[in-house]
Structures are given as structure tokens and as C-alpha cells.
Amino acid sequence: MQSLAHVPFLAHLGCEVSRFHGGESELSLNVHEELTNNWGTAHGGVTMTLLDAAMGHAARSPDEPGGTPRTGVVTIEMKTSFMRPGVGRLTVRGRVMxxxxxxxxxxxxxxDEQGALVAHATGTFKHLxxxxxxxxxxxxDGASD
Incomplete structure (x- = not known):
């Protein structure tokens, strides 16, 4: 499933979107060596990027599958808590509160792949x-005047 807006950075990372409607989203990513820290686990910036992207996708998701997405969003603020190292395939679920x-x-x-909580975030997004x-x-969509 596409996010309906091409985000080059997420594509570069290899991020996949599997849910994008009803104020919810689900993204996943295989953590390969280039995305790790010196411990060999997902770099915190990669994990935070996934959390930010999941929340942003949830914020602009259409009400129904295949519907028209809401306006674009930008992150206003974000707080992240890390519980354990991320390894293997990470799945991130976002929702609008x-x-x-x-x-x-x-x-x-x-x-992580075993369903253990790796990190949690909250964020505020402005619709533009x-x-x-x-x-x-x-x-x-990236077009400019």
C-alpha cells in the first residue's frame, strides 16, 4: 500500500506502509546494517523517524480505505521513550488521539518481530x-509555484 504522498526519505530507508485510514497507520521496516548504531541495533534516529512517520500518516489518513487523504502535516513537537533495542523487522502503529x-x-x-515494545511516542501535527x-x-505533493 502506498502512503499516497511520496516521501523520499522513507522510500530510501525501505519503509513500507500497510495501513493508512481511519486515523490509524501501520509502517514496517527491516533494520539492515546501514540503519544500526554501534551496538548493531536500530539507530534511535531511525526508530524516531518511523514513529514520526506513523503519527504523521495517521494524522492525514482518509476516513475510509482508498479515500482522499487530509491535508499535509508537519510535526510541531514529539516526545519519544525507548524501552529496548530494535532489531530485525520493526512494525510501528500510529493513531490519532x-x-x-x-x-x-x-x-x-x-x-520488534516478537511483538515486544521497542519505543513509544506522542506528537502534535499541524495540518497545512x-x-x-x-x-x-x-x-x-511537492509541486511549487
Whole structure:
């Protein structure tokens, strides 16, 4: 399943989206050597990226499978707690806890192949139709004026 918006960084990591509707998302990633720290486990930045992406996907998910996604989102703030090292294939589930017209309040949990909790995060996401970057307005699909 596609996230309906191409995120080059997630594609580069090899992230897969398997759920994207109803205020929920599920992403997964095989932790290969290039994504590890000096302990040989998932780098914390990789785990945080997955948690952020899962929450962001949940925030902009359509109400029904295959529906039109909500506006694009940007992360306003995020808090992460790590419980154990991430190894093998990580699965991250995100969900919207509450939503206003302009903000989504989300949480996500990352699990290892055995279903053990690796990390948990909460975050706030702002809904935007466009973003001004370097003096030009960029639409959520990457097109610019």
C-alpha cells in the first residue's frame, strides 16, 4: 500500500506502509546494517523517524480505505521513550488521539518481530495545504509555484 504522498526519505530507508485510514497507520521496516548504531541495533534516529512517520500518516489518513487523504502535516513537537533495542523487522502503529481543525494529537508504538515494545511516542501535527520553503510555496505533493 502506498502512503499516497511520496516521501523520499522513507522510500530510501525501505519503509513500507500497510495501513493508512481511519486515523490509524501501520509502517514496517527491516533494520539492515546501514540503519544500526554501534551496538548493531536500530539507530534511535531511525526508530524516531518511523514513529514520526506513523503519527504523521495517521494524522492525514482518509476516513475510509482508498479515500482522499487530509491535508499535509508537519510535526510541531514529539516526545519519544525507548524501552529496548530494535532489531530485525520493526512494525510501528500510529493513531490519532484527538483532532481539531488545524492540529492532530497522535501516538505511535514500535514493536520488534516478537511483538515486544521497542519505543513509544506522542506528537502534535499541524495540518497545512502548502508550505513556504526558500521563498516559494510548495504544495503537499511537492509541486511549487
Amino acid at each position: 484527538d483532532r481539531t481543525l488545524t492540529l492532530s494529537f497522535c501516538e505511535a508504538s514500535a514493536f 495545504k502548502a508550505l513556504t520553503v526558500g521563498g516559494r510555496k510548495v504544495q503537499r
